[in-house]
Amino acid sequence: MGMSRxxxxxxxxxxxxxxxAPRALAAPLKVRRGIHTLGAxxxxxxxxxxxxxxxxxxxxxxxxxxxxxxxxxxxxxxxAIPDGATYWRQCKHNSPHFLTWHxxxxxxxxxxxxxxxxxxHLTLPYWDYIADNFLPEPLRIPADVTTNSLxxxxxxxxxxxxxxxxxxxxxxxxxxxxxxxxxDDLASNPHNGVHNQITGNMGLVRTAxxxxxxxxxHCNIDRYWECWIRKGGGRVHPGSPWSDxxxxxxxxxxxxxxxxxxxxxxxxxxxxxxxxxxSLLVVWEIPDWIRDLVFVRVPxxxxxxxxxPPWREILELPPLTLNGQPTAVVVSRAEFLRAGGxxxxxxAVVLHGVEGLSARENRAFSLDVALAPDAKRxxxxxxxxxxxxxxxxxxxxxxxxEHAEHHGASSALVLELPERALxxxxxxxxxxxxxxxxxxxxDRDGRPRPFDAKQPLFRIGATRLAVQ
Ligand code: C2O
Numbered sequence: 001m002g003m004s005r006x007x008x009x010x011x012x013x014x015x016x017x018x019x020x021a022p023r024a025l026a027a028p029l030k031v032r033r034g035i036h037t038l039g040a041x042x043x044x045x046x047x048x049x050x051x052x053x054x055x056x057x058x059x060x061x062x063x064x065x066x067x068x069x070x071x072x073x074x075x076x077x078x079x080a081i082p083d084g085a086t087y088w089r090q091c092k093h094n095s096p097h098f099l100t101w102h103x104x105x106x107x108x109x110x111x112x113x114x115x116x117x118x119x120x121h122l123t124l125p126y127w128d129y130i131a132d133n134f135l136p137e138p139l140r141i142p143a144d145v146t147t148n149s150l151x152x153x154x155x156x157x158x159x160x161x162x163x164x165x166x167x168x169x170x171x172x173x174x175x176x177x178x179x180x181x182x183x184d185d186l187a188s189n190p191h192n193g194v195h196n197q198i199t200g201n202m203g204l205v206r207t208a209x210x211x212x213x214x215x216x217x218h219c220n221i222d223r224y225w226e227c228w229i230r231k232g233g234g235r236v237h238p239g240s241p242w243s244d245x246x247x248x249x250x251x252x253x254x255x256x257x258x259x260x261x262x263x264x265x266x267x268x269x270x271x272x273x274x275x276x277x278x279s280l281l282v283v284w285e286i287p288d289w290i291r292d293l294v295f296v297r298v299p300x301x302x303x304x305x306x307x308x309p310p311w312r313e314i315l316e317l318p319p320l321t322l323n324g325q326p327t328a329v330v331v332s333r334a335e336f337l338r339a340g341g342x343x344x345x346x347x348a349v350v351l352h353g354v355e356g357l358s359a360r361e362n363r364a365f366s367l368d369v370a371l372a373p374d375a376k377r378x379x380x381x382x383x384x385x386x387x388x389x390x391x392x393x394x395x396x397x398x399x400x401x402e403h404a405e406h407h408g409a410s411s412a413l414v415l416e417l418p419e420r421a422l423x424x425x426x427x428x429x430x431x432x433x434x435x436x437x438x439x440x441x442x443d444r445d446g447r448p449r450p451f452d453a454k455q456p457l458f459r460i461g462a463t464r465l466a467v468q
Contacts, residue, residue: 030271032219035125035136037274043138043150046125049117050149050212061087061250062112068209070105070249087250091205096180096242098187099225100260102218107269108249108256109215115252123271126219129194130279133165133442139213152211154200156441164441164449166190166197174228174278180242182228191221197441226266227278293370293435294421311348311414311466314339320436320460321357328433329463330375336465337426344467347422349434351413353461368437369415373424375431414466434463 038046056063059081069077069088078084092101106124114122127136140160142148151160158164173185194202194217201207201214208214243261250256263269315336317329341347349369372378417425425432441449 027270029267030121030123031274032123032223032271033125033274034128034131035138035216036128036132038125038138042125045117045119045122046113047149049113049119049122052116053112054149062116062252065210067109067112068207071209071214072204072206074206083250086248090247091208093187093205096183097245097247097260098191099183099222100243100245100263101247103222103225103263103269104247104249104258106215106218106222107263107271108251111252124215124219126223126273127213127216128220128223128275128278129166129190129217130169133167133169134162134444135159135165135198135213136216137162139216150212152201152213154207155202155211155213156197156199158441158449159198164443166194167440167442167448168193174224174231174233177233179233182233183225186221186224191217222266223273223276224278226273227276229265230277293372294418294424311350311468312340313350313464313466314341315465317434317463317465319462321456322436322458322460323454323456326435326437328372328375328378328435330431330433331465333425333428333430333432336432339465340467341425341465344422346416346468347425348414348416348466348468350464350466351415351460351462352464353459354413355459355461357456357458370435370437371417371421371424372433372435373421374429375433376429378433378435436460 050064053062053064053067056066058065058069060066066081069081069084071089071091073084073088075089078088081088090101090105092098110122110124113124114120127139135155138148139150139152140162143151143153143160145151145153153160156164159166169190171185171189173182173189176182176185195208196203198211198213201211202217243259243264245260246257247260248255248257266272315331317331320327320329443449
């Protein structure tokens with residue numbers, strides 16, 4: 001079938017128009033702003049949106065509790081919700097989808113908030129805790145859940161009154177080139193630290209989404225991702241297997257199965273941030289001994305709680321009862337090397353029988369483990385600047401309890417030492433140390449404010465060094 005020149009050019013121009021249309025009609029990007037820049041009216045709108053969500057019954061997917069359940073809940077809570085098995089308990093930690101999943105999660109919740117606040121300008125604000133590590137005032141004043149929907153009374157009281165700030169947020173994650181490592185670093189710190197130091201709802205994956213600060217926290221984490229790309233990271237490979245992953249969400253228009261690759265840049269999803277790039281490194285006074293620490297981590301590439309541990313245990317350290325102060329366990333280097341550490345390709349710290357001892361810690365339990373290459377160089381009552389590693393989600397008592405239920409009382413937590421620690425282990429002074437932390441906050445001058453310092457918080461039945 002022939003086509004006249006005129007028909008052909010008409011066809012071409014309508015194709016061009018169709019191509020150009022989305023651009024011409026595209027709404028300008030919505031801008032997410034730092035909470036400190038929000039005026040009284042903006043805050044009213046935000047509070048109204050959250051209040052409206054809180055007023056809906058849990059079964060309504062637009063409700064606050066439903067959205068919190070999408071992040072985490074007990075299995076029983078999810079089972080009580082229609083479609084709970086599809087949409088609830090989805091939070092992706094210890095996986096390549098820490099950043100990707102939370103991005104979409106925020107997006108759908110923000111849409112709901114915008115609709116219920118009846119203000120098309122509403123965007124989720126972020127809390128830049130690197131600029132200000134004290135909980136922003138709108139989240140804590142008025143200190144009343146009935147008049148301030150941004151308030152949550154389960155947070156640590158010192159955080160909620162503004163007496164304490166978050167400690168140890170330093171990280172060089174933005175300089176990391178590999179996306180998965182960047183994501184992993186960010187998840188450890190500042191992400192976990194903020195959760196674990198706010199405590200209460202925020203301290204548990206299961207309840208974190210109930211605290212409004214969760215949304216501001218993750219908005220900030222999401223901002224770092226875009227910062228990192230602009231800074232030249234950008235090694236997000238749209239062709240890699242993890243970017244084909246799909247997640248089901250209950251959106252305003254019904255079920256949406258989102259594909260990770262569709263949301264690798266904020267602009268793809270219609271928004272941006274008022275401040276990019278960002279900085280992550282907080283330069284608070286960091287004692288030298290802390291600079292030398294190597295943090296032990298639970299690698300996401302393998303299940304966080306492997307069972308049975310594929311490790312050969314070579315050295316047993318005494319049982320421990322920990323309180324809020326850092327505790328060091330000294331190990332003879334010669335003994336470690338003799339027992340099999342000398343030829344080890346991989347080394348892990350295996351914790352057996354971890355038990356929580358206080359009700360408070362049962363809600364928000366966290367523990368950081370680090371290696372001090374030289375036991376002589378530590379001052380364990382000074383934890384300034386210590387970055388928390390992989391506590392949120394991995395050391396939660398509810399997670400441990402579930403694990404123990406599935407795998408029996410012998411279940412162990414295996415924490416692998418990062419590669420650079422191996423060198424530190426094989427050479428150095430007579431002794432190295434494992435340092436266990438339950439971190440505290442800092443005051444306005446950046447001085448440590450340990451909490452629960454005297455109270456026994458948890459017991460570790462046995463700590464063993466294991467090798468492969
Ligand atoms: Cu899915 Cu900060 O948590």
